[in-house]
Amino acid sequence: TESFKYTGNKGKGGELHQPASDTHPIMTIAQGCPVSDDQNSLKAGASGPTLMEDHVLREKLFHFDHERIPERVVHARGYGAHGYFETYEALNELTCADIFQRKGEKTPVFARFSTVAGNKGSPDLARDVRGFAVKFYTQEGNWDLVGNNIPVFFIQDAMKFPDLVHSAKAEPDRGFPQAQTAHDNFWDFISLTPESMHMVMWAMSDRAIPRSLRFMEGFGVHTFKFISAKGNEKFVKFHWKPKGGMQSVVWNEAVKLNGADPDFHRRDMWQAIGEGDYPEWELGVQVFDQKFADDFEFDVFDATKLIPEEQVPVKIVGRMVLDRVVDNFFAETEQVAFCTQNIVPGLDFTPDPLLQGRNFSYLDTQIKRLGGPNFTHIPVNAPKCPMRHFQQDGHMAMQNPKGRVNYEPNSWEGGEHNPRACPAHGYQSSSEQVSGDKLRYRSETFADHYSQARQFYISQTDIEQGHIQNALVFELSKVEHLAIRERMVSHLLNIDETLAKKVADGLGLENMPQAAEAAMKTRDDLPV
Numbered sequence: 001t002e003s004f005k006y007t008g009n010k011g012k013g014g015e016l017h018q019p020a021s022d023t024h025p026i027m028t029i030a031q032g033c034p035v036s037d038d039q040n041s042l043k044a045g046a047s048g049p050t051l052m053e054d055h056v057l058r059e060k061l062f063h064f065d066h067e068r069i070p071e072r073v074v075h076a077r078g079y080g081a082h083g084y085f086e087t088y089e090a091l092n093e094l095t096c097a098d099i100f101q102r103k104g105e106k107t108p109v110f111a112r113f114s115t116v117a118g119n120k121g122s123p124d125l126a127r128d129v130r131g132f133a134v135k136f137y138t139q140e141g142n143w144d145l146v147g148n149n150i151p152v153f154f155i156q157d158a159m160k161f162p163d164l165v166h167s168a169k170a171e172p173d174r175g176f177p178q179a180q181t182a183h184d185n186f187w188d189f190i191s192l193t194p195e196s197m198h199m200v201m202w203a204m205s206d207r208a209i210p211r212s213l214r215f216m217e218g219f220g221v222h223t224f225k226f227i228s229a230k231g232n233e234k235f236v237k238f239h240w241k242p243k244g245g246m247q248s249v250v251w252n253e254a255v256k257l258n259g260a261d262p263d264f265h266r267r268d269m270w271q272a273i274g275e276g277d278y279p280e281w282e283l284g285v286q287v288f289d290q291k292f293a294d295d296f297e298f299d300v301f302d303a304t305k306l307i308p309e310e311q312v313p314v315k316i317v318g319r320m321v322l323d324r325v326v327d328n329f330f331a332e333t334e335q336v337a338f339c340t341q342n343i344v345p346g347l348d349f350t351p352d353p354l355l356q357g358r359n360f361s362y363l364d365t366q367i368k369r370l371g372g373p374n375f376t377h378i379p380v381n382a383p384k385c386p387m388r389h390f391q392q393d394g395h396m397a398m399q400n401p402k403g404r405v406n407y408e409p410n411s412w413e414g415g416e417h418n419p420r421a422c423p424a425h426g427y428q429s430s431s432e433q434v435s436g437d438k439l440r441y442r443s444e445t446f447a448d449h450y451s452q453a454r455q456f457y458i459s460q461t462d463i464e465q466g467h468i469q470n471a472l473v474f475e476l477s478k479v480e481h482l483a484i485r486e487r488m489v490s491h492l493l494n495i496d497e498t499l500a501k502k503v504a505d506g507l508g509l510e511n512m513p514q515a516a517e518a519a520m521k522t523r524d525d526l527p528v
């Protein structure tokens, strides 16, 4: 107000450089108290020591001291944007998921793309898998499709994830490398984990150095379930297809870009959206039934395998358009919490042992990363549909129950703040027969580690195969321990002999190693 108008510091500190004015309102501290001078601390005399009494300085420093939160344990470097998902056609026969019920309906989304291994400040063009995570704010709750730009994964069981990630990140004694897979620990782990061979082929391909986040595919990886209103179940795999097609750089370009502009991908996304050239992907589903799963030559719950599109075509069901950059990178992109356990009626998990572990891991890590159990109160994580429950308290609680009721059953009057569960409309898990001995067990149907790696390699053009060969030679030539190089070549022999030979030559191996002992080639080779 006029009476409050502040005209600058007339005190001993001299004139303020940039005082509040008609265009720049008065600054306050976080408690709302107006600030008279944001440049000079309170001192005893012109050159005297700073006084403890200076609550403005103390508050400013205190808040600054606490600006950092832990970076994500993986996928630390990422870039996000807002947009919408548009449903092309109602899928009521397949699923009762609200988002797929009405043709043309638009659902708000937030998407975050990321590298996996590098720290928050690592370069964008590292050879790495890219995360492709989408939060759909549906009318029946948030559905998070937390995928990657590669349709399979390195490991089959969540038990191995901490080891995979430890091996991929900086080596603990030296603190490097920050963002490259080219080091002994990573290739040691990989070469001792044959199930990773399929994903390794993809990771050494051009897919792992995308030209832009806008030009890459996305995959939900796991098999999920669709459940219809009648209770019919189908299996489903999710795919994102970029409207602009796929584009990659070549390794030399990646290396130069990392040096010249480590922010290349985030700048590209920011600029494209700013210029109205909105990135767009179509969502596709591969839907199949139990009979297909039984007959398929691999286990559909094995995340190191994909289902070829020739066998189950991808049906396009909608599109995602990203049309708004964030207002604040930290508040939205850093604090967004994707979680595989966030699903909605009409969708369900499967027994994929990787997915089962992920369902624990994300929530667990986010409780630490985002400072407690109430991170769903942060706007980017909050559902945009009504939320009614009796959860309360904890750090930063902002949505506590209103009124007397915070438990059920209760005898109190109904109303907005006294919700009840609803068997007809609430989330129903699919029914599943489960029996068996309690064992630490890997299904024999998970045993073939090379067939799909080979299929991927031979599906590539000559030029693309050359890129895979070169990538392997480059990466493995950084490995100092020669036995690891040889072990890798022994796996490559089970994938493609020419590939193995090219890599062995490129590495200057004197003798070709024996092929690694191959597990069963296909499910048909299982002992009857």
Ligand code: HEM
Residues within 6 Å of the ligand: 071, 072, 073, 074, 075, 078, 112, 113, 114, 130, 131, 132, 133, 146, 147, 148, 153, 157, 158, 159, 161, 219, 220, 221, 222, 303, 336, 337, 338, 354, 355, 357, 358, 361, 362, 365, 366, 369
């Ligand atoms: C992020 C765990 C496998 C995609 C994360 C985070 C953890 C994690 C702890 C950090 C989350 C956060 O701080 O918010 C695991 C475990 C896995 C696994 C335990 C296996 C057992 C996968 C797979 C995919 C994937 C198979 C892809 C299908 C992602 C993505 C992010 C992420 C995209 C980043 C999400 C974001 O942008 O904030 N993962 N992960 N992860 N994970 Fe996984």
